Amino acid sequence: MPEITGIDHVALTVIDLAASITFYEAVLGASVMGTMDDGPFRRAVLALPGPTHLGLTQHDTGSGRPFDPTNPGLDHVGFACASRHELLAWGEHLDALRVRHSDVQDAAYGSALSFSDPDGNALEFFAPAP
DSSP states (O other): OOOOOSSEEEEEEESOOOHHHHHHHHHHOOOEEEEESSSSEEEEEEEOOOEEEEEEETTTTTTOOOTTTTSSOOOOOEESSSSSSHHHHHHHHHHTOOOOOOOOOTTEEEEEEEEEEETTEEEEEEOOOO
């Protein structure tokens, strides 16, 4: 079997590309590394820390409805963090940006802090259990 080396990117459909770029730049410190505007959609690719990228796509024929994690498909995107302490720092960062989020939720396998982007895409900061 051929080998994969990890996840290169996650691509999300958004309603307003410019608003989503602004959100991810502010929340994650991501930067746009490329754009595409040659089809029935507009896309931006943002660089995240490490080898992973985030694609944001605004389709010309999109429904305009916000994301619903109960439909089949993507449930959420989890961003890796080193520790539960880092999750608390992310909570403070989100508070400063007035981004609503959950409290840190602990489970046997790790801890998570959940929030959503402007389109309701479910996002999470996750730290594995020590």
